[in-house]
Each structure stands twice: as C-alpha cells, then as structure tokens.
Amino acid sequence: MTAPVFQDITGIILVGGKSRRMGQDKALLSVQGKTLIERALEPFQQSFEQVLLIGDRPERFAAFRLPVVPDLYPGSSLGGLYTGLYHARTEHIFVTSCDLPFPNPAILRYLCDARGRYDAIIPCSSQGSEPLFACYRKSCLDAMRDRLEQQRFSISSVCSSLRTRLVPYQDIASFDPAGTAFLNLNTPEDIALLS
C-alpha cells in the first residue's frame, strides 16, 4: 500500500446524528454494493495517515478498527467537527459527512493543497458552501467552542468570522464531470434516484 498523501492532516468522518429522514443509520447504508462509511474511508485512508470517526455507538464500526470518538458537544454536526479538530494530533483536519456516496478524492486533495494559512478552506457547489467536505485548522477551535456554548450551530456562520477561503465550484468542476461530488443522501427517495 502506498503512503498516505497528507501526513500532516487528520481525516475526520462524521458518523453521528439521527438519520431521522432516512429512517435507518446512514453510515451503514449500502449504496451500489458498499456502505457509505466504506465509501468515505476509501479516499480518506489513501490520503490521511490517521482517520477518526466522530459519533456515538462505536460498536457499529468495530470491524474497521478505527478510533470512534464521542461528541464533546453532542447534537450537531458543528459539535462533531469541533470534536474531531480538538482530538486531532495534526494542525489541520479534513472533514466529511458520512452521507456523501461519491466523496471525490481529487477535490479533497485540491482543498488540502490550498490550505496555506487559512483557518478553513470550504468548497462551493451549485447548492452553496459545503462545510462538511472541507479542510480546517486548529485555529478554528476557540470560535467554534464559543458558538457551541451559545447554542449556535451554523458552521458557515462561524467560518464567516474566521480566515476562510471559499473555493468556487468552477475551480473544481473539472474534477467532477458527473456532478456527484456533493450529492448527499437524506431520504429513501434520494437513494431511489441513484438506482
């Protein structure tokens, strides 16, 4: 196996949440023969030396032999992101939500290469900014904790107060000819559209 590309970035996969709209655990949902967690792990394990899963019920992921870390602030994806950033031993993390069926390795690498001195590097899709497929630096921690303490859970809002680079979709569109990089699955209807 070749060495991971980014030794100095930790991969963070959010596996918490309630999957209420889907009606079953999204992380373990099978899409085209592979579960969503397996789909996320593929580009992550090729890119990052350490990968952390952030969420509850670690027994769900026993087979993967990876650290599963409970939320320090339960109940929001911001809380999961904060937890991953807090526990990472590297200055940067790259986060994905586990409900992207086609996490795009070329876009992931483009965003990691762009990290420079920014606090956050967040891509845009046709739907707007995509803070759950993005790169963050430890320098975000204080602002994120403040927001969590105030029960304000918008990741985009906290990032607007930080040195955030928003990457326009046109800069990464050539990596995404099928237009599926930011597709995320929330309902059984979303799954039906894939088959």
Ligand SMILES: Nc1nc2c(ncn2[C@@H]2O[C@H](COP(=O)(O)OP(=O)(O)OP(=O)(O)O)[C@@H](O)[C@H]2O)c(=O)[nH]1
């Ligand atoms: N660690 C952690 N991850 C979360 C939490 N809430 C959501 N996520 C993750 O964030 C991503 C987007 O989640 P959403 O689709 O907004 O929420 P969800 O709870 O998964 O689904 P719904 O119950 O249908 O809203 C998914 O990868 C979830 O696993 C949380 O409280 N903690």
